[in-house]
Amino acid sequence: MGRKPQKNDSLPGSLDMLILRTLSLRELHGYGIVQYLQQSSDNELLVEEGSLYPALQRLELNGWIEGAWGVTSSNRRARIYKITPAGRKQLAVETRKYARLTLAIARVMGEA
Amino acid sequence: MLRRLQYWLQRRDREQSLREEMELHLAEKAAELQSDGMSPAEATLEARRQFGNVGIKHEEAREIWMTRFLSELVQDIRYGLRTMLANKAFSALAVLSLALGIGANTTIYSLMESVLLRSLPVQEPESLAVLNWHSEPPQTADKQWVHVVHGIQGRFWPGDKGTLMSGIFPYPTLDAMRDPAIFTSLFGYFDGHNRNFGVRGYATSVPSEFVTGEYFHGLGVTPAAGRFITPEDDRPNATPVAVISYATSQNRFGGPANAIGQPVLIDNTPFTVVGVAPPEFFGVEPARTPDLYLPLRTILLLDGPIAAKSFHDENFYWLEMMGRLRPGVTIAQAQAAMGPRFHQWVSTTAKSEGERAKLPQLKLNPGVTGLGGLRRYYAKPLYVLLAMVGLILAIACANIANLLLARAAARRREIAVRLSLGAGRLRVIRQLLTESVLLASLGGILGALFAIWGIQALTVLFGAGEENFTLRAELNWNVLAITAGLSILCGLFFGLAPALQATRAEVLPGLQAARSSGGRHNIQSLLVVAQIAMSFVILVAAGLFVRTLNNLHSVQLGYSRENILLFTLNARQAGHRESELATFYADLNRRFASIPGVNSASLAQSSIVSAGFHGNAVHSAMKIGSTTLADVKSIAAGPNYLATMQIPLLAGRDLAERDHAAAPPVAIITERLARTYFGSENPIGRRIHLPDVKKDLEIVGVSANLRYGGIKTQEGSLVVFVPAAQFTPDRVTYALRTLGDPLRFANTVQEIVRNADSRLPVTNVLTQAAEIDRTISRELTFAKLCTGFALLALLTACVGVYGTMSYTVARQASEIGIRMALGAQRQAVVWMILRRVLILAAVALAISIPTAVAGFRVIRSLLFQTQPGDPATLALAGVVLLMAAALAAYAPARRASRIDPLVALRQD
Structure with missing residues (x-):
């Protein structure tokens, strides 16, 4: 109990990046984000669903996403999130970092 | 930061929307699962399972806006207050004793700082x-x-x-x-x-x-x-x-x-x-x-x-x-x-x-820090006081520890329940810690109030003692912070240990066996022993100082202490010439003597108890025959001085009006002086030669022995009284032997002096008793403070005994119930509890008596006619302590004897 969501990820901070990436494509509500992540990763990425909400709060607090009440495709009231310009910059930063990291890991694994 | 604050301000709305979002998530998940063929109930469960701990996730999200910490703090404080209220008596006493401990420490340290440590208010x-x-x-x-x-x-x-x-x-x-x-x-x-x-x-x-x-x-x-x-x-x-x-x-x-x-x-x-x-x-x-x-x-x-x-x-x-x-x-x-x-x-x-x-x-x-006069005089007493209040704080902290230990034990079940309902372990620990810190903070706040009050009281106490001495003590916030911090630390320490233990406990045994644990009991006994031992040390110290004061008060001065009004005039400083000084003083003396209610009036260059500090009357060597008098003090005095001071006259006559400036010089000597230099011969009529001023004093009287210039001085000082008219001092201290309260005559005296010379201020108007007490103001103040602290320590330790025993009784209720069901008498139950306390007290005494005797060697110089290991003081302190401990344990013991076996046995 009391574990932070990041600790559960194989790559620290990657949940934030994934959320930003998802929202950069379209505006979504919380459940929609989970669904998208699972579908687009062919169910390979299993997000601990509960961890999504603290992450959303954190991103919003940092000013990278904005949430507003709206209506989902299934016609239910929900908080719909969209990415902000600052969020796009952050996404770029994280993407670069991620690319470097995966490259580095790939090298290590390749040599092994 | 601003955004966080804004978030926090909107926290209710945010919480609401977050909850709604999560609900929606669960509902949609459930709907999806259901469409995959699950039953509604299964779907809801599965949705929840996949989501994780809703409560914790919710809290995590809230924590991100920082509200969690604050809101939990408010929760914890509220809860803490409630649990404190549930245990009113002991909580109140523990907080109060802690507050007194903090207050006393802050007061004494502030005092010490003002006397010993504060820098001069000058540049660099x-x-x-x-x-x-x-x-x-x-x-x-x-x-x-x-x-x-x-x-x-x-x-x-x-x-x-x-x-x-x-x-x-x-x-x-x-x-x-x-x-x-x-x-x-x-x-x-x-x-x-x-x-x-x-x-x-x-x-x-x-x-x-x-x-x-x-x-x-x-x-x-x-x-x-x-x-x-x-x-x-x-x-x-x-x-x-x-x-x-x-x-x-x-x-x-x-x-x-x-x-x-x-x-x-x-x-x-x-x-x-x-x-x-x-x-x-x-x-x-x-x-x-x-x-x-x-x-x-x-x-x-x-x-x-x-x-x-x-x-x-x-x-x-x-x-x-x-x-x-x-x-x-x-x-x-x-x-x-x-x-x-x-x-x-x-x-x-x-x-x-x-x-x-x-x-x-x-x-x-x-x-x-300036010159060292005050420091030299007060440093040691202040360090002793500081040690005392330090011990008192330790006793108070032990009370807090005791309270927390007892409570943690009593709450094992509660904690187990909370853990099993999904409370985070850290969350529970934090809540327990909040409670301990709460106790300590309450003590700190009250302590600050006590300190402010204490400094005021001390200022009065010290101001009364010393002439021209203004105590510039201020509340020292550093000290307050340190003592409060200390108590919080104590709260943390004793709150943390049981908290960790309680939360580590396996949930199930905790739920099943609510009562148990002997180890904690030992710690509590240890704390009580420590408390009793520490308060014994303080009690003995106080006893020694009170004894010192008593000894000082019962010193045979050789002159009267009561019914004498003293005041000082310095006519020379007011502009009177040397030539008329003697007559001026003598005239005034006659006027004072004629005040109704004044039995006799006389004057001297100072009071006897402060004699010598304003110089001797005779500035010449003194010789009897060819022998030089060594260690002889002199004091210039007016007519009827021995009678006014009630110094017994053993032979010859008192000083009188006829010993005026033009008359042949005379002297009265004390018995000891007579014995030393004349042996068994009659000194009356013999002469003391003053070679430097070429005068001969005829000895006209022999007085009984007296203590000159203080009350710790040698009993039989070698003193020569000479007529004030013949050895005119600049300043004189009048002594009026009065009927009833001497201070009643202060106004009349002021009036007479004002009529005689309005430029002449009357100073140091006080009774002889007060003048004498002033020379022992340090011992007086010290004895009062020590007595106060000893009482405080005793009470604090009693709170500890009471708390521990109450807890013991509550814990052993079923055992006591069984005993009573098997026929134990009420007295036997009372005795069982009392005996425990007395054994603890005896252990404490066994530890602290040697410590006290050895440790008090450092305060020997502060004592008068008593020893650090004074058996009477030790015995008295021991008896007082045992009685106090027994008294404190009596209430819980009585409660134990009233336990209804049926109720007690059903409890578990």
């Missing part, structure tokens, strides 16, 4: 150095005074290994010690004692300080108004100027600005006020608070020939000195440079080989 006090010296004892084995110090006005104090220490120098030293490479300035000052201070025809007696021209500049003080004394003011024939204290400027002139340029009369000599010292300035000795600062040379103007004789005398020691070290020069460097310099100078003043053999050696001391 760190670079000030006080000049002292030490030397071999001046007296040789046959009590001859052989030393370069031929005469002094000021104080000596004992140094290490029987040496003599002092901070006074002859005036010429000042110039000899000037060294611009070491001191940027070097200045001298001299306690001028009280002076007659007349403003517009109205005179008061105020403390004064004579200072050299560099004094204020050297200290780096800025005047509140006008200017300070300069070297030009301290030249021969300079216009007499004065600097007054800020308070005096307000009392006498209505403000600093109004005082500048005002003419004043000091000892009937015209001066001009040129400056006002800043409000926080009190000179260089925290014990003195001069109201007048005068150029050093004006002492020649005020004290005339006597001062003139000693001013430039290189063997007369009187001037205190301080220097400001040049930046970069350390005290050690200054010492190395000035030591030889002083040695060289002082060796030129030696008048004989004997004097040269034990020349004084210079010692530079840091001047940051």
Whole structure:
């Protein structure tokens, strides 16, 4: 109990990046984000669903996403999130970092 | 940060929407699962399972806006208060004792800081150095005074290994010690004692300080108004100027600005006020608070020939000195440079080989806290007090620890329940910690209040004791913070241990067995033993000091203590000439004697208990035949002095009106003096020869022995009484033997003096008893404080005993129930509990008696006619402690004896 969501990820901070990436494509509500992540990763990425909400709060607090009440495709009231310009910059930063990291890991694994 | 605050302000809305979002998520998930073929109930469960712990996720999200911490804190505090209320009596007592402990510590430390540690309110006090010296004892084995110090006005104090220490120098030293490479300035000052201070025809007696021209500049003080004394003011024939204290400027002139340029009369000599010292300035000795600062040379103007004789005398020691070290020069460097310099100078003043053999050696001391007079006198008592209050705080902390331990044990079940319902472990620990900190903080807040009150009380207590002594104690926030921090730390420590243990516990056993655990019980017993041991030490200390005070009070003084009014006049300072001084004083005495209700009136140069501090009456050596009298004190007294003071007359007659200035000189000697120098012969009619003034005193009476100049002095002082009319002192202290309360006559006395001379202030109006108590004010204050602290310690320890025993009884309720069901008598149950306490107390005593006896050796010098290991005091303290402990345990024991076996057995 009391574990932070990041600790559960194989790559620290990657949940934030994934959320930003998802929202950069379209505006979504919380459940929609989970669904998208699972579908687009062919169910390979299993997000601990509960961890999504603290992450959303954190991103919003940092000013990278904005949430507003709206209506989902299934016609239910929900908080719909969209990415902000600052969020796009952050996404770029994280993407670069991620690319470097995966490259580095790939090298290590390749040599092994 | 701002955004966080904004978030926090909107926290209710946010919480609501977050909850809604999560609900939606779960609903959609469930719907999806359902569409995959799950039953609605299964789908909901599965949705929740995949989501994780909704509560924790919710909290995590909230934590991100920082509200979680705050809101939980509020929750915890509320909950903490509620649990404290559930255990009202003990919680209140524990907090109260903690508050008293914190309050006492803060008070004593604040006091100590003001007396011992606070820097002088001057610029860069760190670079000030006080000049002292030490030397071999001046007296040789046959009590001859052989030393370069031929005469002094000021104080000596004992140094290490029987040496003599002092901070006074002859005036010429000042110039000899000037060294611009070491001191940027070097200045001298001299306690001028009280002076007659007349403003517009109205005179008061105020403390004064004579200072050299560099004094204020050297200290780096800025005047509140006008200017300070300069070297030009301290030249021969300079216009007499004065600097007054800020308070005096307000009392006498209505403000600093109004005082500048005002003419004043000091000892009937015209001066001009040129400056006002800043409000926080009190000179260089925290014990003195001069109201007048005068150029050093004006002492020649005020004290005339006597001062003139000693001013430039290189063997007369009187001037205190301080220097400001040049930046970069350390005290050690200054010492190395000035030591030889002083040695060289002082060796030129030696008048004989004997004097040269034990020349004084210079010692530079840091001047940051001013002179050491008050420090030397109060340092030890204050450290003892500090140790006491420290112990009290420890006892109080033990109470808090006890409370928390007991509570943690009682709450194992509650904690187990909370953990099983999904509470985070950290969350539970934090909540327990909040409670302990809450207790400690409450104690801290109350403690601050107690400290403020305590400082006020102490100021009164100390102010009553010492003349011209203003206690400048302020609440020391650092200390308050430290003590409060200490108690919080204690709360954390004793809150954390049980909290960790409680949360580590497996949930199931915790739920099943609510009561158990012997280890914690041992800790509690240990705490009680420690508490009792510590309070015993304090009790014994208090006992010793009270005993000391009693011994001081029961000292046979040899003169009456009750029904005597004392007051002091200094007509010389008010402008009376030497020639008419004696008649003026004698006339006044006759008027005092005729006041209805006054049985007899007399006068002397001072009260007997403070005799010697204002000089001896006879300034000459005294001889009987060819024998020089050694260690003989003299006091000038008026007619009927022995009768007024009720000193028994063993032979001959009392001093009388007929011993006037023109009459043949006479003397009365004490029995001890008579025995020492006349053996069994009758001394009446014999003569004491004064070779220096070429006079013979005829011995006309022999008085009983008395203690001269204090009450700790030798019982039979060798005293010579001489007629005041023949050895006219400048100042006199009248003594009126009255019917009833002496202070009733104070107003009449004031009136008579005002009618005789309005320039003449009446000072030191008090009873003989008060005057005597003033000489033991330190012991008096100390005994009072110690008694207070001992009571506090005892009460605090009793709270501990009470709390622990209450808890024990509650814990053993079922056991006691069984015993009673099996036929145990109520008394037996009471005894069972009491016995436990008494055993603990006995263990504590066994530990603390040797500690006390050994440890109290350091306070031996503070005791009078009693020993650190005084068996009576130890026994009394032990009995008091055992009784108090038994009393504290009695309530829980009684409760135990009323346990209904049926109820108790059903409880589990």
